[in-house]
Amino acid sequence: MSTLALTGGRVLRPDLTVDRADVLVDQETGEIGAIGPDLGDDADTVLDATDALVTPGFVNGHCHVAMTLLRGYADDKPLDAWLSEDIWPAEAELTPEAIEAGAELGLLEMVRAGITGFADMYFEMDRVADAVDRAGVRARLGHGVISVGKDHEDAREDAETGLEFARAFDGAADGRVRTAFMPHSLTTVSEAIYEEFVPKARDAGVPIHLHANETNDEVTPIVEEHGVRPLEYARELGLLEPGDFLAHGVHVDETEISLLAETGAGVIHCPASNMKLASGMAPVQALLDAGVTVGLGTDGAASNNDLSLLDEARDAAMIGKLAADDAAAVAAADVVEMATAGSAEAIGLPAGRLETGAPADLAVIDLSGPHLTPHHDLVSHLAYAAAASDVRHTVCDGRVLMRDRDVRTLDADRVRERAAAEAAALVERAES
Amino acid sequence: MSTLALTGGRVLRPDLTVDRADVLVDQETGEIGAIGPDLGDDADTVLDATDALVTPGFVNGHCHVAMTLLRGYADDKPLDAWLSEDIWPAEAELTPEAIEAGAELGLLEMVRAGITGFADMYFEMDRVADAVDRAGVRARLGHGVISVGKDHEDAREDAETGLEFARAFDGAADGRVRTAFMPHSLTTVSEAIYEEFVPKARDAGVPIHLHANETNDEVTPIVEEHGVRPLEYARELGLLEPGDFLAHGVHVDETEISLLAETGAGVIHCPASNMKLASGMAPVQALLDAGVTVGLGTDGAASNNDLSLLDEARDAAMIGKLAADDAAAVAAADVVEMATAGSAEAIGLPAGRLETGAPADLAVIDLSGPHLTPHHDLVSHLAYAAAASDVRHTVCDGRVLMRDRDVRTLDADRVRERAAAEAAALVERAES
Numbered sequence: 001m002s003t004l005a006l007t008g009g010r011v012l013r014p015d016l017t018v019d020r021a022d023v024l025v026d027q028e029t030g031e032i033g034a035i036g037p038d039l040g041d042d043a044d045t046v047l048d049a050t051d052a053l054v055t056p057g058f059v060n061g062h063c064h065v066a067m068t069l070l071r072g073y074a075d076d077k078p079l080d081a082w083l084s085e086d087i088w089p090a091e092a093e094l095t096p097e098a099i100e101a102g103a104e105l106g107l108l109e110m111v112r113a114g115i116t117g118f119a120d121m122y123f124e125m126d127r128v129a130d131a132v133d134r135a136g137v138r139a140r141l142g143h144g145v146i147s148v149g150k151d152h153e154d155a156r157e158d159a160e161t162g163l164e165f166a167r168a169f170d171g172a173a174d175g176r177v178r179t180a181f182m183p184h185s186l187t188t189v190s191e192a193i194y195e196e197f198v199p200k201a202r203d204a205g206v207p208i209h210l211h212a213n214e215t216n217d218e219v220t221p222i223v224e225e226h227g228v229r230p231l232e233y234a235r236e237l238g239l240l241e242p243g244d245f246l247a248h249g250v251h252v253d254e255t256e257i258s259l260l261a262e263t264g265a266g267v268i269h270c271p272a273s274n275m276k277l278a279s280g281m282a283p284v285q286a287l288l289d290a291g292v293t294v295g296l297g298t299d300g301a302a303s304n305n306d307l308s309l310l311d312e313a314r315d316a317a318m319i320g321k322l323a324a325d326d327a328a329a330v331a332a333a334d335v336v337e338m339a340t341a342g343s344a345e346a347i348g349l350p351a352g353r354l355e356t357g358a359p360a361d362l363a364v365i366d367l368s369g370p371h372l373t374p375h376h377d378l379v380s381h382l383a384y385a386a387a388a389s390d391v392r393h394t395v396c397d398g399r400v401l402m403r404d405r406d407v408r409t410l411d412a413d414r415v416r417e418r419a420a421a422e423a424a425a426l427v428e429r430a431e432s
Numbered sequence: 433m434s435t436l437a438l439t440g441g442r443v444l445r446p447d448l449t450v451d452r453a454d455v456l457v458d459q460e461t462g463e464i465g466a467i468g469p470d471l472g473d474d475a476d477t478v479l480d481a482t483d484a485l486v487t488p489g490f491v492n493g494h495c496h497v498a499m500t501l502l503r504g505y506a507d508d509k510p511l512d513a514w515l516s517e518d519i520w521p522a523e524a525e526l527t528p529e530a531i532e533a534g535a536e537l538g539l540l541e542m543v544r545a546g547i548t549g550f551a552d553m554y555f556e557m558d559r560v561a562d563a564v565d566r567a568g569v570r571a572r573l574g575h576g577v578i579s580v581g582k583d584h585e586d587a588r589e590d591a592e593t594g595l596e597f598a599r600a601f602d603g604a605a606d607g608r609v610r611t612a613f614m615p616h617s618l619t620t621v622s623e624a625i626y627e628e629f630v631p632k633a634r635d636a637g638v639p640i641h642l643h644a645n646e647t648n649d650e651v652t653p654i655v656e657e658h659g660v661r662p663l664e665y666a667r668e669l670g671l672l673e674p675g676d677f678l679a680h681g682v683h684v685d686e687t688e689i690s691l692l693a694e695t696g697a698g699v700i701h702c703p704a705s706n707m708k709l710a711s712g713m714a715p716v717q718a719l720l721d722a723g724v725t726v727g728l729g730t731d732g733a734a735s736n737n738d739l740s741l742l743d744e745a746r747d748a749a750m751i752g753k754l755a756a757d758d759a760a761a762v763a764a765a766d767v768v769e770m771a772t773a774g775s776a777e778a779i780g781l782p783a784g785r786l787e788t789g790a791p792a793d794l795a796v797i798d799l800s801g802p803h804l805t806p807h808h809d810l811v812s813h814l815a816y817a818a819a820a821s822d823v824r825h826t827v828c829d830g831r832v833l834m835r836d837r838d839v840r841t842l843d844a845d846r847v848r849e850r851a852a853a854e855a856a857a858l859v860e861r862a863e864s
Contacts, residue, residue: 068802068805069806070808071805071806071808071812071813071817072806072807072808072809072810072812072813072816072817073808073809075763075764075809075812075815075816076749076753076759076760076761076763076764077759077760078758078759078760079759082759105802105805108802109801109802109803112802112803113803272750275750275751275753275754276749276750276753276759276816277753277759278753278754278756278757278758278759278761280754281754304816304817305812305813305816305817306803306816306817307803308803315750317508317708318704318707318708318747319707319754321508321707321708321709321710322707322710322712322713322751322754324710325710326510326710327508327509327510327511327514327708327709327710328508328509328510329508329710331507331508332507332508368848369541370500370537370540370541370544370844370847370848371541371544371545371738371739371740371820373500373503373537373848373851373852373855374501374503374504374851374852374855374856375504375852376502376503376504376505376855376859377504377505377507378504380504380507380737381503381504381737383507384504384507384708384736384737384738385503385504385736385737385738387819387820387821388803388819389819389821389822390821412802415802416800416802416805419805419806420805420806420807423805423806423808424806427808
């Protein structure tokens with residue numbers, strides 16, 4: 001049995017208390033074997049956690065990881081114009097190689113940020129799955145199915161691609177890759193596609209992930225056409241089963257919040273994207289009060305513009321208070337929970353809590369920076385003051401992905417160079 | 433003549449364009465001698481700016497730097513309860529030594545974040561001025577004058593302390609320290625104090641800085657008592673002269689925005705603090721459209737919880753779009769301008785633009801991180817993706833304050849240890 005010990009640090013427990021403890025990992029099973037004093041003596045590998053906090057690996061509940069290639073390509077525009085004028089024309093020029101390069105860049109960034117799991121909706125997802133396999137994290141992946149601008153047969157073919165990917169890749173990368181059927185949204189996928197493919201996804205045994213209630217412009221046409229709120233319409237389409245999860249949920253009313261609580265479907269809150277695209281403020285405290293499972297997502301790097309759950313946790317606390325008009329709302333512990341166990345539960349990955357027998361997906365946060373001094377409250381520091389650059393080590397499934405800020409599974413220089421070259425070539429194609 | 437060259441990088445020009453250039457600094461005058469190609473050959477000191485962007489040093493327009501000791505001490509509470517239940521009782525136990533330790537910690541953090549100038553309102557300000565002198569940055573400092581809870585004679589004495597500090601320390605630290613008269617706010621300082629001391633501050637030739645229009649709870653009583661909006665009341669008190677600047681300006685109406693534009697008084701926007709305390713969303717785009725000078729401030733670390741203008745710039749763009757309900761509002765270039773030239777102009781420090789003859793106050797931002805790849809738009813990266821940890825070197829007044837992330841003017845380990853000890857002792861006193 002090969003073992004890994006994280007020694008000398010403090011540990012964030014599932015109840016979000018912190019105490020001094022070592023963590024011992026069984027690298028064969030990829031699970032946490034023990035948490036307690038003096039566990040480092042006989043371990044095969046030891047990671048130093050002195051002056052640091054061992055936390056669950058962060059889980060990014062909604063991403064389009066290959067979009068790192070478009071980071072900073074077009075900013076400061078409303079969602080519709082941004083998509084139609086900038087993002088979609090650029091995406092039309094994306095090659096499988098570019099998507100793989102972008103995914104590797106995003107994965108490199110996420111491993112450095114202590115992220116050990118994420119959900120991703122994009123296309124050429126076999127390339128993303130390959131990158132996930134190499135990077136060593138967990139993922140819930142799906143092909144983004146879209147009908148707009150396509151005739152029904154083309155739309156069916158796209159949905160078949162999504163279903164086929166979900167079937168073929170579920171359990172890939174030694175089980176670290178799970179899949180979902182991912183229709184883009186309620187307004188960009190036709191009712192006929194939902195009617196045919198939701199049952200097929202259920203038969204395939206994969207959950208469904210979609211964007212929902214992101215902007216008012218998306219809510220209004222559904223209410224006008226169907227006479228019900230979007231999530232009621234979603235329910236009529238057979239969505240919102242347990243295991244399903246939606247991104248955004250900005251414009252949800254009380255009925256829809258109750259529906260989410262009743263069905264057990266999860267919500268991935270994407271505060272940075274919602275602010276940057278002026279989509280609005282999700283009622284996160286109301287969602288939490290209703291008992292909805294809420295996770296955090298970065299969305300793509302083009303609307304964020306980074307992939308850090310620590311940034312997202314801070315943003316969630318900040319905007320959550322504004323939305324509730326209450327500084328006590330969406331507190332530090334809430335956003336730390338959302339960034340770890342909340343996201344993991346919402347997207348259905350076995351992670352988010354440090355306890356014996358749980359998967360060894362964890363991050364070690366260096367507490368020695370002046371910006372993390374003094375140490376009145378380490379949960380507050382995670383929520384409000386820690387940054388991706390404070391992550392010292394990242395471990396997933398018992399494997400060391402980053403040690404002393406050196407990512408071991410990806411070659412950082414090569415990944416950066418390749419992504420920069422692909423991004424430059426992409427812009428040249430898109431603008432020519 | 434001793435010279436410093438920053439070589440191999442790109443330079444952010446005053447019009448926010450970026451081009452490849454070296455920067456040559458005359459260390460005798462502390463000014464930029466030249467910006468152009470190949471300036472490193474004969475320099476006495478060379479700082480490597482390869483794969484990096486040379487920017488103006490960031491200017492933190494509103495801070496209470498010693499409050500780093502209370503970082504994470506009390507979070508997730510509304511302004512009034514947070515002040516009365518947590519912050520004021522703790523502040524009552526602050527010793528001059530604790531304030532100096534907190535100031536050093538905050539200065540260490542700010543130098544690491546590329547901040548070369550700031551405005552600060554607190555007490556025991558001679559200790560803060562000493563720390564500023566050692567750290568090597570510029571500052572606009574003032575004693576926070578307060579009347580509530582005091583009889584008129586005690587309030588007068590406090591105001592005299594503020595005036596005396598402003599007179600005595602203006603021009604300290606070889607001219608890097610400037611001062612202001614700093615009444616805490618319109619509701620916490622009596623009209624009698626304003627009537628007596630505003631003319632005295634004018635005689636002393638120092639500007640006036642105060643908190644204003646931060647929360648609705650602060651606006652309402654002024655409207656009720658005086659029948660005018662707070663900034664009209666401020667004008668009646670003789671405030672809002674050119675050079676004066678106010679912090680927050682969250683709840684300002686159109687009349688007040690016009691008043692700010694007409695008088696030339698500056699506004700320091702503190703987006704993180706305004707979100708964390710649920711104070712509200714300042715109408716930043718409207719302020720910019722009216723031609724008001726707008727800078728950015730972190731406020732104290734207890735309501736932020738860090739001291740990074742890069743975080744603040746991102747926050748300002750994010751909340752500015754929500755406030756305007758427009759993703760095009762408060763764009764990347766706007767927040768970069770606010771974090772540099774905007775703040776410098778508002779608080780009256782000679783900084784914020786890289787050009788020949790300007791003070792050599794600058795930061796060098798490493799662009800090699802995966803989160804800053806690719807390089808479509810470096811101004812976007814400054815606004816949305818760069819972090820304090822990306823700052824490689826910091827220079828102020830021609831002097832190297834940080835080189836390769838090693839702060840030269842302060843002993844980081846000693847500063848952290850001293851601050852942690854003072855913070856622990858402070859909490860023990862406050863809670864005993």
